[in-house]
Amino acid sequence: MIQLNVKDETSRLRAVILGTAECNGPVPKVEDCYDPKSIEHVLAGTYPKEIDMISELEEVAQVFKKYGVRVYRPEVIKNCNQIFSRDIAFVIEDKIIRANILPNRDEEVEAIQYICDQIDIEKRIILPEDCHVEGGDVMPWGxxxxxxxxxxxxxxxxxxxxxxxxxxxxxQELFPEKTVKSFELRKSNTNAKDNALHLDCCFQPIGKGKAIIHKNGFLVEKEYQWLIDFFGKDNVFEISKDEMYQMNSNVFSISEDVIISEKSFTRLNTWLRGEGFTVEEVGYAEISKQEGLLRCTTMPLIRD
Structure with missing residues (x-):
């Protein structure tokens, strides 16, 4: 049995689901894309190739191996995009909550069923149908x-x-002892630079009490300001609109002081190292063309 435990974004990672790009299917039609950045690349003829995305995910799998993290992968479904494992479920405390995602993505949930079968049935939560939620929007933080x-x-x-x-x-009803704090995000179906697809596309807490944030991802300035006050201005790394578009806030913490980041994030990675973090750099530029990066492709099951 898998004993789930995720209380925050940065405690030492022990087990994770990492997405797969195997049998990813053909380049989608514009009308079948889920986000404006994918549409951009479909129209430009630069949509990522399966072989490149497989190799990018493998790089992350190797980093996990280096740190002794147990890695689960979804069962491969032919012609199905299964890269973003964070979209389909997420863990808070000892519960796994199935995301009520876009209806044509149900197959992706079936592909991790063999993992769910190893989890106590009482700890598997399916929210009512009218509750729409994806893991990229949900961050446990103490x-x-x-x-x-x-x-x-x-x-x-x-x-x-x-x-x-x-x-x-x-x-909030599932976790009455916690304070659930919601943030209104800026959305656009057509302009990726004005679209915070998920909370982790414009904000993420990292170790040592610090955070990465992009102000314009938030619709309500006082909600953005609440986060600045919560972490303290000196502990927050502010990213530009272009850096948000490149997914600079979508890194992934293996522990309080180890972060996996995209190798092209020069300004961010320099700051992280200056703050005492170990930065494991990987190439994820092809995956980022689908408006998702490291946090989106990983779904932690156990953190110490």
Missing amino acids: DYIFIGTYSGDDYPELITARTNMDAVIAI
């Missing part, structure tokens, strides 16, 4: 759970709006 959301009237028209207030309320 006594808090940070959740990205969108509550505008145009929610149904926005394929980039993935987590609604019904889900925020349901998660």
